[in-house]
Amino acid sequence: MDEKGTNKVFPRIRLLLVDDEVGFVEVLSKRVSRRDMEVTTAFSGSEAIQTLRRQDFDIAVLDLKLEDMDGIEVLKIFKKMDPKMPVIMLTGHGSEKSALEGIKFGAFDYLTKPYELDDLIQKIKEAVHPGGKSDE
Amino acid sequence: MNDEKQLANPYYQSLNRKIILTIISVSIIPMILVSSTIYLQFRSSYHEKVYDHLRELVGKHKDDIDNFLRERLTDIRIMARSFGYKSLSNESFLQERLAAHQQEYGPYFVDLGVINSKGEQIAYAGPFKLGKAQYSDAKWFNEVLRDKYVISDVFLGLRGLPHFIVAVRNSTDDQTWILRATIDFVAFNTLVENMRLGQTGFAFILNKEGKPQTGPITKPSLSTLPNKNIYNEFLSNSSSNPKEIHITVKPDSANHESIYVTAGLKNGSWLLVYQQRVADAFADLDKTFKITSIIMLLGPLAVIIMAFTLSRMIVKRIAISDEEKQLMNETVVEAGRLASVGELAAGVAHEINNPVAIMVEEAGWLGDLLEDGCKDENIPEFNRAIKQIKTQGKRCKEITQKLLSFARKTDDTVQDIEINELLEELVALSAQRAKYSLVEITTNFEKNLPLLKLSLSELQQVFLNLINNALDAMEVSGGSLKLATRQKEKYIIVEICDTGEGIPEANLNRIFDPFFTTKSVGKGSGLGLSICYGIIDKMQGKIEVQSTVGKGTTFNVFLPISSEDLSGT
Numbered sequence: 033m034d035e036k037g038t039n040k041v042f043p044r045i046r047l048l049l050v051d052d053e054v055g056f057v058e059v060l061s062k063r064v065s066r067r068d069m070e071v072t073t074a075f076s077g078s079e080a081i082q083t084l085r086r087q088d089f090d091i092a093v094l095d096l097k098l099e100d101m102d103g104i105e106v107l108k109i110f111k112k113m114d115p116k117m118p119v120i121m122l123t124g125h126g127s128e129k130s131a132l133e134g135i136k137f138g139a140f141d142y143l144t145k146p147y148e149l150d151d152l153i154q155k156i157k158e159a160v161h162p163g164g165k166s167d168e
Numbered sequence: 169m170n171d172e173k174q175l176a177n178p179y180y181q182s183l184n185r186k187i188i189l190t191i192i193s194v195s196i197i198p199m200i201l202v203s204s205t206i207y208l209q210f211r212s213s214y215h216e217k218v219y220d221h222l223r224e225l226v227g228k229h230k231d232d233i234d235n236f237l238r239e240r241l242t243d244i245r246i247m248a249r250s251f252g253y254k255s256l257s258n259e260s261f262l263q264e265r266l267a268a269h270q271q272e273y274g275p276y277f278v279d280l281g282v283i284n285s286k287g288e289q290i291a292y293a294g295p296f297k298l299g300k301a302q303y304s305d306a307k308w309f310n311e312v313l314r315d316k317y318v319i320s321d322v323f324l325g326l327r328g329l330p331h332f333i334v335a336v337r338n339s340t341d342d343q344t345w346i347l348r349a350t351i352d353f354v355a356f357n358t359l360v361e362n363m364r365l366g367q368t369g370f371a372f373i374l375n376k377e378g379k380p381q382t383g384p385i386t387k388p389s390l391s392t393l394p395n396k397n398i399y400n401e402f403l404s405n406s407s408s409n410p411k412e413i414h415i416t417v418k419p420d421s422a423n424h425e426s427i428y429v430t431a432g433l434k435n436g437s438w439l440l441v442y443q444q445r446v447a448d449a450f451a452d453l454d455k456t457f458k459i460t461s462i463i464m465l466l467g468p469l470a471v472i473i474m475a476f477t478l479s480r481m482i483v484k485r486i487a488i489s490d491e492e493k494q495l496m497n498e499t500v501v502e503a504g505r506l507a508s509v510g511e512l513a514a515g516v517a518h519e520i521n522n523p524v525a526i527m528v529e530e531a532g533w534l535g536d537l538l539e540d541g542c543k544d545e546n547i548p549e550f551n552r553a554i555k556q557i558k559t560q561g562k563r564c565k566e567i568t569q570k571l572l573s574f575a576r577k578t579d580d581t582v583q584d585i586e587i588n589e590l591l592e593e594l595v596a597l598s599a600q601r602a603k604y605s606l607v608e609i610t611t612n613f614e615k616n617l618p619l620l621k622l623s624l625s626e627l628q629q630v631f632l633n634l635i636n637n638a639l640d641a642m643e644v645s646g647g648s649l650k651l652a653t654r655q656k657e658k659y660i661i662v663e664i665c666d667t668g669e670g671i672p673e674a675n676l677n678r679i680f681d682p683f684f685t686t687k688s689v690g691k692g693s694g695l696g697l698s699i700c701y702g703i704i705d706k707m708q709g710k711i712e713v714q715s716t717v718g719k720g721t722t723f724n725v726f727l728p729i730s731s732e733d734l735s736g737t
Contacts, residue, residue, distance in 0.1 A: 053522050055556055059529040066536055097518070097604045124521035145525035149532050 045069045045160050046088070050080040050106065051095035051122065067153055077101030084113055090160050093152070094139075096123040096130050104134060111138045118159035120152070180483050187479035195471045203464055207457065214453050222365075222429045222449075223413050226442050229363050229371065230413070230431040236359060237319050237434060240276060240334050240351060243269065245317070247280075248338045248347040256282050256347060262293040278331065278350040283309070285344040294350070296327050312337050312346055319434060321375040322353070322382075329353070332381070357382050360440070366451065368426075369444035376437055417446060500699070519567050519600045523560035530557050571597075585620040587660055587727065588613040590627060591651055598635050605639050606646030607666075614654045621730040626703045633696045634664045634723050641668025641721065659709065659726040670717040679713065 047069050051057045054075055061071040072087070074080035077098045084092075092110060096103035103121065110119055118140035123131045131142035140159045143152060247265060248256070255261050266280045279294020287304025303309040308320035312335045320333040335348040360382045363371035373381040413431045420426040425446040433440050447454065530553045537546050595609055602609050620627075638649050647667035654661050671679060678684045680701040704711050709728050715721040 053526065055560065056522065056526045056529060059526065059533050059553070059556070063529060063533050063536055099603065100606075124518040124525065145521045146528040147525070149529070 045156065046090045047071050047156065048074065048080065048083060048089040048092040050074045050077070050092065050098070052076060052097070052099045053095070063149060064153075069156070077103075077106040080106060081109055081113070084110065088114065089117055091140075091156055092117060092119045093156070094119055094121055096121055096134065104130070104137060107134055107137050107139055120155055120159060122147075177487075180487055183486065184479050184483045187482055188475045191475035191478065192468075192472060195475075196468045199467060199471075200464070203460065207460060210456075211453060214450070218449055219415050219427075222427065222442060222444075223415065225363065225365070226371075226429045226431050226440060227413055229360070229442075230433060230440050233359055233373070233433055233440065236356070237334070239273075240349065241317055241319060241336070243273065243277075244280075244334055244347050244349050245336045248336055253282070253338065253340050253343065253345050257290045257345075259291045259293060262291050266293045274355070276352055276355055278352045280350075281348045283335075283346040283348060285313070285346075290345070298326060301326055308333050308335060309346070312348075313344075321379070321438075332356075363442060365444060366448040367445075368448040369442065371440060371442040373433060374439045374441060381438060420445070497702075516567060516571050516597075520564055523563040526560045527557050530560075582621050582623055585622055585624055585627060587617060587620055587627075587653055587662065588615075590624070591631060591653070591662070594628065594631050594635055595651065597632075598639065601639055602649065605643050607639055607642050608648045610648060610650050612650065612652040614652075617653060617655055617660055618729050620660065620727055622707055622727065626707075627727075630700045630703050630725065631662070631664070633700050634725070637696065638664060638666035638668060638721070641666050641670075645669070647720070655729075658729050658731075660729060662725045662727065663722060664725070665720065665722040667720040670719055670721055671713070671715040672717055673715075676713065676715060680711070 045068075047064060049057055049061055049064070049071055050073075051060075052075055057073045057075060061073050064071050072083055072089070074083050077100050080092075080094070094103055094106060094110070098106065103123075107119055107121070110117065115138075119134075119138070121131050121134040121139045121142040122145060123142060124145045131139075131144070134142055141155050143155065247269070251261070251265065256265070262280050262282065266277060269277055279292065279296060279298075281289050281293075281298070281301075282291040283289050283303055287302055287306070287309050289298065289301040289303065292298050292301075306325075307323075308318050311320070312318040316337045318333070318335050320335070322330050322332045324330060331350050331353050333348055333350055335346055337344060337346050339345075360371050360373055363369070371382075375381055413429060416428045416430075417425060418428065420443065427444050427446055427449055429442040431440045432438070534550065534553050537549060540546070591611065591613070595611060599609065635649070635651075642649070645668075649667075650663070650665040652663040652665070654663075675684075675686065679697050681698060684698075701711055704725060704727075707728060709726045712724040712726070713721065714724075
């Protein structure tokens with residue numbers, strides 16, 4: 033019931049999740065899907081770019097360190113391909129410096145691993161519907 | 169106590185000596201130069217002044233005496249011409265004239281006499297009873313017959329007292345007669361004796377033979393009697409040029425350096441001599457010289473005392489700051505060590521955070537599933553999640569173990585080190601970072617290298633730093649990092665070769681300087697390489713660097729093999 037109600041106000045959020053930690057991506061996508069979002073996963077920078085080329089997303093969650101490319105580079109490309117799409121950065125670094133660098137290049141916000149899932153969901157909603165409140 | 173010990177160190181002692189010598193030479197030499205120049209200049213101008221003064225004094229007296237003699241001569245010439253032979257040969261008239269003259273001009277004339285051409289005194293007026301004295305043999309008498317006027321030298325004459333005569337020859341009433349006056353010797357003497365300066369300055373007159381005409385004649389005790397040898401020169405001088413005033417310095421008869429000022433009188437037939445001891449004439453200068461000398465002695469003494477105190481203070485301060493510097497160096501090395509450990513920790517944190525994040529998510533996922541109740545269909549998913557948590561937990565354990573094994577080896581004691589093993593460990597630690605920087609690490613280690621007897625933690629620090637730097641250089645573009653070891657003579661050479669951005673030549677000789685960094689503020693302390701250099705230098709090894717901008721950088725670290733190991737292999 034609740035889900036349907038939400039659907040009426042906002043369409044399902046389409047999320048692109050990019051990280052090279054396969055285990056992490058898999059479990060996170062399961063959890064986010066359960067919270068009524070449409071998740072597409074990518075395990076590398078190039079894969080993510082290809083995915084974005086095929087399909088539009090409401091939001092991307094992007095790890096700063098990827099095996100093939102630097103997260104910041106991927107962010108820059110995302111911003112060129114779809115400037116309106118918000119991007120949330122994830123970082124495993126103890127330091128927040130590189131995450132702040134991401135903000136400089138247009139990221140909506142960042143989270144350091146490990147984080148609370150609720151925080152992530154909250155940020156995603158804020159990013160997709162700025163100023164809007166969910167119905168809950 | 170500690171300071172004293174430090175100052176006894178030969179380095180500080182020689183520093184001390186240098187400072188003292190510099191201060192002394194820099195202050196005393198100019199002081200001596202300046203004071204002696206000023207003194208010499210002052211001395212010569214003072215001499216000039218004294219000579220000028222003496223010349224003027226003597227010149228003035230010479231004029232006075234000449235005038236006096238000329239006036240007396242004029243007196244008797246006028247007397248002879250105005251009154252004639254007849255009147256003057258009358259003794260009472262002559263007496264009258266003498267009294268009138270004495271009244272008019274002062275008691276210069278002692279007596280007057282009229283003498284005929286045969287030298288017989290016709291008339292006499294004066295205090296002595298000379299009566300019909302006979303002068304035909306007297307020197308002055310012969311001179312007056314020849315020259316018409318005469319001013320005689322001083323002589324004792326008939327009366328037995330020193331005196332001199334002015335006489336004039338007249339030819340009136342068809343006969344030759346002579347009017348003669350005796351000059352009061354005492355009055356004349358005062359003219360000369362007035363010239364007294366200082367303690368030893370006095371004047372006298374000499375005749376052509378060098379016989380004194382004044383002063384010392386009556387008071388021989390007044391000074392050393394003039395020595396004829398001394399005055400001969402003046403006498404010949406004055407006769408050649410009677411107008412000139414001469415100044416000479418030579419010893420007097422008592423062998424004191426004296427100044428002699430001479431001037432011709434009576435057209436060069438007399439000589440006015442002024443004599444004064446040099447020491448007396450320049451007494452003021454002498455006094456000044458003594459005061460200056462005392463200052464010149466006290467000044468350098470003060471300078472020397474100051475030099476000693478000052479240099480001691482300076483050296484003490486230098487010793488203290490050297491000590492502080494030493495302490496600070498140690499602190500800096502420690503700080504650098506912590507910095508590289510910090511850098512390592514950041515890398516490790518990243519590695520640990522990933523598996524932790526997975527575990528947290530899996531746990532969350534299990535929670536999510538449990539919300540639906542314990543459905544049998546979910547059991548495989550439970551199992552998968554539990555297995556995943558175990559796997560990630562193991563991953564964390566491996567990382568912490570690696571870190572611990574590294575952190576445990578932090579003592580500075582020298583031990584046997586297998587260099588290849590140490591490098592392998594560091595490569596393993598850096599592998600994750602390298603992976604994310606897209607850097608491929610390759611190793612090429614020579615086998616069976618001799619063991620090194622060095623501090624493990626220090627070596628770890630050096631190579632961790634160099635590997636970190638290499639990875640930093642390739643962070644943007646990726647590349648490859650080659651590590652190689654080989655033995656060359658008594659060194660093991662570790663080569664660390666990256667394909668990063670390279671170091672510009674201008675910076676190449678500065679990279680080992682403390683606090684030199686090209687990284688942005690907050691990213692690099694600029695201490696890493698300087699500390700590496702310090703550590704390797706302390707081990708008596710060396711670090712060499714080659715770099716080409718755009719191609720990469722190669723560091724060669726030369727680690728000394730201890731001599732016993734060298735002979736063993």
